[in-house]
Amino acid sequence: MVSPVRPPPTRTWVGLTALMLGALPGSSVGLASPSAPPPQELTAQTARKLEPKTAWRTRTGAWRLHEITITPPRHPFADFDDGAIYTLLRHQPQWLGPASVGSPTAGALLNGKPLPASPFWHVQVERRAWGTPELIACLERSVAAVHEQFPHSPLIHVGDLSEQQGGFLRGHRSHQSGLDADIGFYYRGESAWYVTATEKNLDRERTWWLVRSLITDCSVQYLFMDGLVAALLREYAENVENDQAWVASLFARGSTQPGIIRHAWGHRTHLHLRIFDDAATAVGQRVQQAQAWAKAHPSLAQKAESERKHQ
Ligand SMILES: [Zn+2]
Secondary structure (H helix, E strand, O other), rough: OOOOOOOOOOOOEEEHHHHHHHOOOOOOOOOOOOOOOOOOOOOOOHHOOOOOEEEEEEEEEEEEOOOOOOOOOOOOOOOOOOHHHHHHHOOOHHHOOOOOEEEEEEEEEOOEEOOOOOEEEEEOHHHHHHEEEHHHHHHHHHHHHHHHHOOOOOOOOOOOOOOOOOOOOOOOOOOOOOOEEEEEEEEEEOOOOOOOOOOEEEHHHHHHHHHHHHHOOOOEEEEOOOHHHHHHHHHHHHHHHHHHHHHHHHHOEEEEOOOEEEOOOOOOOOOEEOOOOOHHHHHHHHHHHHHHHHOOOHHHHHHHHHHHHOO
């Protein structure tokens, strides 16, 4: 019997990162973002949530995870050369699937999705509410989680994401590649859009639950909000959350303490979400490579186009 040949593992992930893929509080680290070091030690509470035998205890009683190795699957376009990608881009771009091209501040969106209508939110301007399917799903999940926790919540207002094709969006530096979204806060009483949040009017329960759901259920890179709003939410979170270390880890402090929640001027009326979307970004990189290839090989690019036409 011939045993199957397996490619050598390309990355070793410490178990927690690989297993939880960002699903645990405090872990914004998915396969997407191997940069942050995963926690090495678990609390007993977290360890109990894991599959039996996944976690083990040291002689001192601390919970640890076994190290496991994951071989990332090959990308479906790995065997396509730049010319093939370019041909698809020009003739059947829908076959490429969702692509976040370039960067949020100099980018484009290909095969994105519009944020659909929902009884849970109001989209300010529909043609400016496109994102990668991952971003759309993230918003849908997180707002639904607020309604699960607090039935009969008022609707929330969603501002700009990206335009259908991405690119420069008036009023923003980013929002170009389908990974950004401006989301309103929950206020006490009436729902409102672009109202300055204060200690009096901010519905901290619901807004915190939204922020919490974004962090635990999506692959969030940043949440930008005004420092005052962040302070109000932090104070609330410290009262209701069991895991204080986790809460503290979420809030950035200047350049010394990193964290997902960051202060940004002009964000007292809404928060700005930026997600990681590895799949769409990987395709976006191939699209950029293919465009560079076409620029460097104009006659080959032209040939690829006309051959296609004559088929
Ligand atoms: Zn924004």
